Amino acid sequence: MDTAPKLVSENRCFGGKVGFYTHQSQTCKGKMRFSVYLPPQASERRLPVVYFLSGLTCNEENFMAKSGAQQFAAKYGLMLVAPDTSPRDTGIPGEDDEWDLGTGAGFYVDATVQPWAAHYQMYSYIVEELSSIIAEYFPIDIERQGIFGHSMGGHGALICALRNPDLYKSVSAFAPITAPIHSPWGQKAFTHYLGSDPESWKLYDASELVLSIGYKRPILIDQGTDDPFLEKEQLLPLIFAQACEKAGVALTLRLQPEYNHSYYFIASFIEDHIRYHWEALRN
């Protein structure tokens, strides 16, 4: 099987290129999609790379189209990779029926319950297969990789970084779901993907992971105070902040007054996050 990513479309952007790719995933047993921003410096040397994991309903395009990250990735010389948020068109019954389960809602876990388990292996897909593909086909420095994300993808970035400190050397998030075992979104997804035993969920809960395995690097989180999902207790940043304090993890949690959950919020602070990763990965 040909595992090389295929370029679907390409757009020059801030002197570099935004490319959209598809590839046959062995992990998810089907076609997967991702986007890459190659800054101008990519033609000269191997670069640090930062992965961005998107939120519910998103695909590999939202971040590239709306975050404004390319301007700063070009300024600092970082490559960006934005994977899709789930497998698609798997044939699993009901995969497209609900916006917070199935298509667009992979939740960055390895499903253990059928029918999802046959395709929904997003955790292994991100940390193993996609990492390998990016290292093989793009000019990255594998020692300098970071990860960040938004909402469900902020959860994904945190659990990937916490569990793989040798792979990802920096992590940040926008409005992440930081305690999914206590959030309605997380409980629904984990029940369907992992089964009804909450013990099995803890491997995918950032607040639990901070307490159980700790983390030696700093973490940056931005959270809008007018985010409707904050009030609905989907995000629960204070549970994560308490866990970090208990575990001695250096968390910077910035509450941004009046910002909501949208990409207008992300765009407003993307420069800070890109610079944060660059400073962690520059050497």
Added chain:
Amino acid sequence: MDTAPKLVSENRCFGGKVGFYTHQSQTCKGKMRFSVYLPPQASERRLPVVYFLSGLTCNEENFMAKSGAQQFAAKYGLMLVAPDTSPRDTGIPGEDDEWDLGTGAGFYVDATVQPWAAHYQMYSYIVEELSSIIAEYFPIDIERQGIFGHSMGGHGALICALRNPDLYKSVSAFAPITAPIHSPWGQKAFTHYLGSDPESWKLYDASELVLSIGYKRPILIDQGTDDPFLEKEQLLPLIFAQACEKAGVALTLRLQPEYNHSYYFIASFIEDHIRYHWEALRN
């Protein structure tokens, strides 16, 4: 009839606010939509405003979501307004059948042919009704207004500015349709909206207007060299450049190597355009 715009949603962005509005349009005889970016300075004083007219298939959201303009509007203290590109849900038969005619394709003309003429009055809507609403309900300095746009909206910005030099004091465009009477898109739209006499089209053709009425201010245009609509002779910037040269108009036409027609192109050069308008409108 209540003509006040109604706020549909609001998003804090770069310290200001992106707001989406609807209102009952007397010109278009139905509900119209637009978006506004109020930078932080809007709470302190009346500001210059720049209108952005979008291209085919777009609505009032694309520019706000994808251009990255707010960062620079906040930096320089400019208000931004992005109207929708046509009336919608008018009941005109076939209004949604074609992507380059009807909904999303108003072409910034006052239609004279039925059934379009009943609602498709986008030229008067932009230069008269929307201008009046913005002046009445937002903190702008009416002496400092500019206009820019993309593709069909670049055409719109040019014709609005050329025909209303007292209203708009600055103009620029991304990949504009600069000679619509010679472009397939323009010919199709003008035939349906204005009828088969090309003489009536010249009031809406930037290249013809430059020759017939001239223009005393400089014009900035960015055009990607890999724009597929350049090769298809939809945009025809050289016809406009020749007209400007003949008429003594100070056109800066920048050909941007390898850029295409997308918002990745617009985002890459939006700072230059915002600064261009700011420099023209600052005093």
